[in-house]
Amino acid sequence: MMTQAMSAMFEALRQKLGPQVQSVRADREDEIYLLLADADIRPITEHLRGQFGARLVTVFAEDRRATEGVFFNYYVFEQKGSAQYLIVQAPVRSDSLEFPSLSAELPAVNWQEREIQDWFGLKAAGHPNPRRVALHDNWPDVYPLRKDFPLETVLPPFEGERHIYRPAFGEGVLQVPVGPVHAGIIEPGHFNFAVAGEPILYLQLRMFYTHKGTEKLFEQLPIHKAVFLAESISGDSSFSHGTAFCQAIERAANIEVPLRGLVMRTILLELERICNHVGDIGAIATDVGFVIANAHASRLKETLVTLNEQLTGSRLLRGMVCVGGVRRSWDAAQLGALRSTVDSFAREFRDLISLIDRSESTRDRLEQTGVLRPDKARDLGIVGVGGRASGVDLDVRRDHPYAAYSRYSFRVPVYQAGDVWHRMQVRIDEVNESIGIVQNAMADGLRREFRVPVPPIPSDRCALSAVEGWRGEIIHWIRTGPDNHLERCKIKDPSLNNWPALVEAVQGNIIADFPVINKSFNLSYSGTDR
Amino acid sequence: MFKILQKTVSTGTVTVNYPAEPAKISERFRGRPSFDFDKWKDARPAADVCPTGAISLSDNDESRNVTVDYGLCVFCGLCAEASSDQAVRVTQEFALATSDRRNLVFTAEYTLNADRTHGGLRKVDRRLVDAETDVESLGQKARDTIQKILGRSLAIREVDAGSCNGCELEIVALNNPVHDIERFGIHFVASPRHADMLLVTGPVTRNMELALLKTHRAMAEPKVVVAVGACGISGGIFGENYASLGSVDKVLPVDVYIPGCPPRPQALLHGILLAVGRLAERLHTDRAG
Ligand code: SF4
Numbered sequence: 063m064m065t066q067a068m069s070a071m072f073e074a075l076r077q078k079l080g081p082q083v084q085s086v087r088a089d090r091e092d093e094i095y096l097l098l099a100d101a102d103i104r105p106i107t108e109h110l111r112g113q114f115g116a117r118l119v120t121v122f123a124e125d126r127r128a129t130e131g132v133f134f135n136y137y138v139f140e141q142k143g144s145a146q147y148l149i150v151q152a153p154v155r156s157d158s159l160e161f162p163s164l165s166a167e168l169p170a171v172n173w174q175e176r177e178i179q180d181w182f183g184l185k186a187a188g189h190p191n192p193r194r195v196a197l198h199d200n201w202p203d204v205y206p207l208r209k210d211f212p213l214e215t216v217l218p219p220f221e222g223e224r225h226i227y228r229p230a231f232g233e234g235v236l237q238v239p240v241g242p243v244h245a246g247i248i249e250p251g252h253f254n255f256a257v258a259g260e261p262i263l264y265l266q267l268r269m270f271y272t273h274k275g276t277e278k279l280f281e282q283l284p285i286h287k288a289v290f291l292a293e294s295i296s297g298d299s300s301f302s303h304g305t306a307f308c309q310a311i312e313r314a315a316n317i318e319v320p321l322r323g324l325v326m327r328t329i330l331l332e333l334e335r336i337c338n339h340v341g342d343i344g345a346i347a348t349d350v351g352f353v354i355a356n357a358h359a360s361r362l363k364e365t366l367v368t369l370n371e372q373l374t375g376s377r378l379l380r381g382m383v384c385v386g387g388v389r390r391s392w393d394a395a396q397l398g399a400l401r402s403t404v405d406s407f408a409r410e411f412r413d414l415i416s417l418i419d420r421s422e423s424t425r426d427r428l429e430q431t432g433v434l435r436p437d438k439a440r441d442l443g444i445v446g447v448g449g450r451a452s453g454v455d456l457d458v459r460r461d462h463p464y465a466a467y468s469r470y471s472f473r474v475p476v477y478q479a480g481d482v483w484h485r486m487q488v489r490i491d492e493v494n495e496s497i498g499i500v501q502n503a504m505a506d507g508l509r510r511e512f513r514v515p516v517p518p519i520p521s522d523r524c525a526l527s528a529v530e531g532w533r534g535e536i537i538h539w540i541r542t543g544p545d546n547h548l549e550r551c552k553i554k555d556p557s558l559n560n561w562p563a564l565v566e567a568v569q570g571n572i573i574a575d576f577p578v579i580n581k582s583f584n585l586s587y588s589g590t591d592r
Numbered sequence: 593m594f595k596i597l598q599k600t601v602s603t604g605t606v607t608v609n610y611p612a613e614p615a616k617i618s619e620r621f622r623g624r625p626s627f628d629f630d631k632w633k634d635a636r637p638a639a640d641v642c643p644t645g646a647i648s649l650s651d652n653d654e655s656r657n658v659t660v661d662y663g664l665c666v667f668c669g670l671c672a673e674a675s676s677d678q679a680v681r682v683t684q685e686f687a688l689a690t691s692d693r694r695n696l697v698f699t700a701e702y703t704l705n706a707d708r709t710h711g712g713l714r715k716v717d718r719r720l721v722d723a724e725t726d727v728e729s730l731g732q733k734a735r736d737t738i739q740k741i742l743g744r745s746l747a748i749r750e751v752d753a754g755s756c757n758g759c760e761l762e763i764v765a766l767n768n769p770v771h772d773i774e775r776f777g778i779h780f781v782a783s784p785r786h787a788d789m790l791l792v793t794g795p796v797t798r799n800m801e802l803a804l805l806k807t808h809r810a811m812a813e814p815k816v817v818v819a820v821g822a823c824g825i826s827g828g829i830f831g832e833n834y835a836s837l838g839s840v841d842k843v844l845p846v847d848v849y850i851p852g853c854p855p856r857p858q859a860l861l862h863g864i865l866l867a868v869g870r871l872a873e874r875l876h877t878d879r880a881g
Contacts, residue, residue, distance in 0.1 A: 245782035290643035297758025360768035375622040
């Protein structure tokens with residue numbers, strides 16, 4: 063399938079870049095693959111960014127040595143105003159194993175390139191900081207995502223340091239290590255602060271403590287079971303990741319989900335957003351001592367979680383999404399509960415926000431705290447809530463409509479101030495928009511089908527799927543294999559993009575404000591580490 | 593200020609009274625699948641769909657062993673949907689915590705017909721998960737223990753040893769005004785040195801093994817360890833692989849297991865109260881000894 067616009071683009075790229083551009087194919091209307099002759103991604107990246115203002119969404123690799131004799135790197139680009147994803151596929155030779163790094167110009171892919179190094183044993187030549195990121199330093203030299211590495215490999219006990227932190231010099235400069243086990247009930251990760259008195263000079267992170275082989279495991283599970291693994295990538299985003307995964311399979315197999323299935327997914331995606339945003343608003347309030355606001359927020363969250371259970375049998379919305387739609391439809395009682403809970407929630411949420419708005423001290427503490435400047439946010443490739451509070455106007459629901467989003471109108475809030483207050487403000491606005499979406503969607507397509515039967519999934523098909531989870535852009539990319547299995551499943555949680563935002567935002571703030579700044583991003587460790 | 597008070601007063605009391613009163617849960621909640629082993633004519637469809645291998649089969653020529661492990665179950669209900677003979681049902685049972693891992697495993701042996709469906713049930717070993725689920729008295733006992741023996745407060749240190757964060761959400765929910773675990777005098781604390789109980793989630797990752805061990809070591813005796821959720825009990829859907837060690841009891845001695853994916857707050861509370869009982873026993877023997 064090659065549209066006219068595509069052949070024009072192909073010709074233009076050919077003229078510009080010559081025979082390095084080998085071929086172009088459209089697996090589907092909004093997913094175009096461009097095959098390069100070699101691993102040198104730099105010229106085309108420069109061209110796409112310079113000429114088209116394209117944004118590099120994600121970078122990942124695949125071991126295709128057995129079938130094609132090479133590794134492939136995939137570079138996913140999007141262009142403002144276009145729903146298409148352009149995926150540049152660059153072979154990395156299995157003898158040299160090298161590909162040129164883009165991280166010096168594009169810090170956004172810093173971690174992702176290092177992940178490719180760690181998991182595939184490829185080398186990002188010219189990377190400004192090529193140290194391990196996804197495997198700790200004390201791991202032996204193993205490359206878990208290579209096809210010749212068995213999932214069940216038992217590694218010997220680890221010895222030595224997991225990570226050598228850069229030293230901090232200067233009079234009165236102290237290093238404060240925190241973690242991996244933290245004081246509260248949160249996920250593990252290690253923070254190393256360099257402080258001069260109270261202010262934080264810089265923060266170094268050591269993540270991937272919860273790395274549990276998820277991408278590799280996807281290659282072993284039959285697809286219908288893998289849906290449950292997708293739901294366990296990040297528990298607070300069970301439905302978003304589950305949906306992203308099912309969508310990927312549906313795209314690969316040309317399965318068309320019927321209208322009510324799409325609508326119900328939309329409703330549940332928005333309920334997941336509301337639920338988490340309310341929880342975060344409460345948690346941010348707690349961290350500045352506004353405990354009453356949190357008591358209300360967490361109570362409101364509990365009513366939504368209870369609704370989740372009524373709608374799906376699970377408080378985390380698990381076991382509902384499936385390839386082909388959703389598993390069950392809703393009866394009158396469930397629809398009634400949905401309507402009344404959302405209506406009363408809308409009222410109570412207004413009350414909660416007016417409580418917060420009236421609290422001068424809360425505003426005082428949150429304004430100009432943890433500022434992420436828009437230029438930094440853009441350079442670092444920050445997505446989701448953290449991006450939109452710092453001028454990054456991205457939202458997959460609007461930019462690459464999926465589920466039933468094109469049927470409803472909603473506003474995407476964007477602010478420039480980039481502080482904790484505005485990250486909270488983005489959440490508040492989004493909750494209000496989500497309430498509107500849910501109310502509009504409730505009765506939409508009510509009598510239509512919600513699920514289609516799933517045929518055997520054809521082998522060797524690639525598909526990209528994107529979902530705007532409540533944190534931001536979730537990407538799943540798959541290649542199907544024989545017998546309803548996957549050859550590869552790439553997961554990108556928005557958290558992976560956004561940790562550097564935290565590093566940036568805490569600089570110059572006092573260490574006592576770290577918890578609230580961290581909470582205002584609220585990133586998923588499990589989503590990052592997989 | 594007035595506004596805040598007004599909001600607080602108009603909201604009233606929201607805290608539930610579980611376990612003194614039964615939990616009010618939605619009738620849609622998916623709890624433990626129950627198996628009518630006498631009626632079950634074919635376990636294969638259920639085993640085929642079960643995402644975590646909680647239902648596993650081992651066949652030989654004329655017989656089949658079926659194992660159901662609630663320590664692996666994520667309560668998805670697929671087994672019930674897949675079984676046409678009505679022998680598998682989704683129940684609302686959630687208080688499944690137990691101090692004996694073996695209590696979570698049922699086994700059955702069937703003779704097989706020529707078409708591999710079940711002929712007859714030869715034997716079944718169904719340990720009673722609900723032997724320990726008289727939650728009401730459990731709650732009362734735990735309250736007494738905390739009051740009288742522990743000086744009115746029980747301190748829990750939570751460690752995420754690799755979870756997906758689903759269990760953390762429910763543990764956090766225990767502290768919300770609805771579930772309000774503090775009404776039992778139970779607190780979550782920052783330092784393991786102050787903790788009586790270690791609540792562990794996740795399959796234990798290779799990268800968290802050491803931190804988990806260190807946290808446990810830092811706790812004073814007597815102490816109890818609770819493994820939370822399918823992953824904590826068995827490794828769950830992640831199982832064991834190059835990055836995951838699997839169950840918590842591979843690393844630490846576990847006193848109580850709380851099934852669920854994640855366990856709902858009431859299920860967590862049930863397991864925690866059960867663990868308070870274990871702690872009381874240990875205090876008792878320590879003192880006596
Ligand atoms: S409910 Fe439990 S036993 Fe049944 S299919 Fe799901 S995980 Fe397996």
